[in-house]
Amino acid sequence: MIGSQKRQKNSGSGTMEKLGAILAIGWTLGAGAGTLDAQTLGDLELVTVQLIADSTTLVPGRPITIGLHLKMAPGWHTYWEYPGDSGLPITLDLELPEAFRSTALQWPLPLRMVEPGDLEVYGYKDEVLLLMRLFPPADLDASTVVLRGMAEWLVCEAICLPGQGAVALELAVGDTLTPSHVDLFARFRDQLPQPLRGRPGEPVEVSWERTAEALRLNVKGPAEWTYDFFPLPSSSSILLGHPATSAASDRERAVVEIPLLSAPADLGRLPGVLVAKDPASGERRGWRLFGP
Amino acid sequence: MMIMKITKLLAFSSLFFASAVIAAPEVGKPAPEFTLTDSNGETHNLADFRGQHVVLEWLNHDCPFVRKFYGAGQMQAWQKEVTDAGDVWLVINSSAVGKQGHLTPAAANEVSQSKNAAHTALLLDHDGNVGRAFGARVTPHMYVINPEGVLIYNGAIDSIPSANPADIEKAEAYVMTAWNASREGRPVEKAVTRAYGCGVKY
Numbered sequence: 001m002i003g004s005q006k007r008q009k010n011s012g013s014g015t016m017e018k019l020g021a022i023l024a025i026g027w028t029l030g031a032g033a034g035t036l037d038a039q040t041l042g043d044l045e046l047v048t049v050q051l052i053a054d055s056t057t058l059v060p061g062r063p064i065t066i067g068l069h070l071k072m073a074p075g076w077h078t079y080w081e082y083p084g085d086s087g088l089p090i091t092l093d094l095e096l097p098e099a100f101r102s103t104a105l106q107w108p109l110p111l112r113m114v115e116p117g118d119l120e121v122y123g124y125k126d127e128v129l130l131l132m133r134l135f136p137p138a139d140l141d142a143s144t145v146v147l148r149g150m151a152e153w154l155v156c157e158a159i160c161l162p163g164q165g166a167v168a169l170e171l172a173v174g175d176t177l178t179p180s181h182v183d184l185f186a187r188f189r190d191q192l193p194q195p196l197r198g199r200p201g202e203p204v205e206v207s208w209e210r211t212a213e214a215l216r217l218n219v220k221g222p223a224e225w226t227y228d229f230f231p232l233p234s235s236s237s238i239l240l241g242h243p244a245t246s247a248a249s250d251r252e253r254a255v256v257e258i259p260l261l262s263a264p265a266d267l268g269r270l271p272g273v274l275v276a277k278d279p280a281s282g283e284r285r286g287w288r289l290f291g292p
Numbered sequence: 293m294m295i296m297k298i299t300k301l302l303a304f305s306s307l308f309f310a311s312a313v314i315a316a317p318e319v320g321k322p323a324p325e326f327t328l329t330d331s332n333g334e335t336h337n338l339a340d341f342r343g344q345h346v347v348l349e350w351l352n353h354d355c356p357f358v359r360k361f362y363g364a365g366q367m368q369a370w371q372k373e374v375t376d377a378g379d380v381w382l383v384i385n386s387s388a389v390g391k392q393g394h395l396t397p398a399a400a401n402e403v404s405q406s407k408n409a410a411h412t413a414l415l416l417d418h419d420g421n422v423g424r425a426f427g428a429r430v431t432p433h434m435y436v437i438n439p440e441g442v443l444i445y446n447g448a449i450d451s452i453p454s455a456n457p458a459d460i461e462k463a464e465a466y467v468m469t470a471w472n473a474s475r476e477g478r479p480v481e482k483a484v485t486r487a488y489g490c491g492v493k494y
Contacts, residue, residue, distance in 0.1 A: 154455065261316055
């Protein structure tokens with residue numbers, strides 16, 4: 001069965017192959033939206049992927065935000081930039097036109113999920129929009145611009161299937177920006193972690209403690225919030241257990257304990273994302289913590 | 293009062309550790325001993341292989357990350373390199389009955405033959421006890437044990453976590469680097485890495 005596999009994309013299990021797993025590609029075009037590519041399993045559309053922009057037009061020298069929009073079938077999930085115990089992050093290999101620049105992918109707050117075998121993973125269900133700022137050159141001389149790229153991901157339920165999709169987005173060049181997908185971009189922009197720099201006036205304060213077998217992140221912030229931490233270990237030789245949050249005895253603080261299965265003796269902190277949830281509204285917000 | 297509080301805190305933290313991960317054996321310490329039956333009904337005891345290096349490979353043949361290496365013929369090539377050198381390569385299947393990648397003895401032999409596998413034996417661990425003792429999280433999770441029975445490598449098969457066979461030649465094959473280093477009497481520089489793949493279907 002292993003040898004019969006011709007392409008990595010979309011062929012996960014022998015059983016599923018018998019169901020006739022194929023990659024189907026559909027084409028739809030909308031304002032500010034690029035071609036739609038899909039990963040299917042039999043009749044089930046597992047993942048659709050599309051490159052979209054928050055403006056249907058491009059103005060020379062004015063940045064816009066573009067987004068890689070993935071929609072997952074119910075029950076299936078894709079992965080955050082650090083996937084946890086298993087899985088792979090979503091990737092986008094984007095070809096930029098001459099003299100364009102862009103930021104790296106910006107990742108909305110992930111969910112903590114459990115896969116069989118007590119694996120803890122971090123990722124997305126239903127849909128996610130990964131954002132990038134795009135900077136066109138001031139001397140842009142073209143009537144339209146086309147962005148092309150290849151997105152890759154792993155999508156899992158009880159089993160995992162790698163998928164990939166070609167994305168393309170055509171933008172007309174004009175004098176004014178033409179807002180598009182306003183609600184979608186706003187919803188996911190709100191889910192981007194903000195940098196936490198340890199300056200006065202920030203809503204939460206953090207400090208780190210190192211024990212022989214764990215790192216402890218002390219969080220001081222509004223007592224009504226609940227806290228969670230998603231690590232972003234900088235090296236593949238750092239192996240982490242599952243972060244667990246408990247309320248400190250004074251109730252003003254929360255403590256996140258991150259077991260270290262393998263780490264340098266002098267590792268005193270970890271980059272990652274601290275997430276606070278307001279149990280009343282269910283709203284989540286997050287802060288990016290920086291490493292050593 | 294104070295002592296009560298501390299005891300409570302300790303109880304909490306040990307709970308967190310217990311739920312955090314399945315036990316992982318420590319690199320540099322003796323590997324957990326085990327006895328398993330292979331796909332031909334023969335029994336193998338890890339202690340039988342003292343004097344040889346032993347590579348352990350966790351297998352779920354339907355996992356895309358495993359297929360990446362078998363489809364390219366790379367896993368078989370590494371198996372052959374190790375067994376041709378007089379060392380031991382044990383493939384372990386911990387997929388439970390009814391779960392993806394579960395192999396009956398006959399199916400295990402069919403998989404081995406159709407892939408031209410060059411391992412020493414394919415061991416069946418359907419209750420998952422050996423997988424859990426080693427902390428095997430994913431397929432393919434890899435381990436190397438030295439001739440003295442000491443675990444010298446625990447982690448990823450190579451340095452590029454992906455399901456794309458084109459990445460194999462660009463990656464550093466951590467498991468083979470560790471095996472080669474130990475054979476040549478050098479220390480294993482990357483002795484623990486983050487294994488990638490599909491979760492083991494316990």
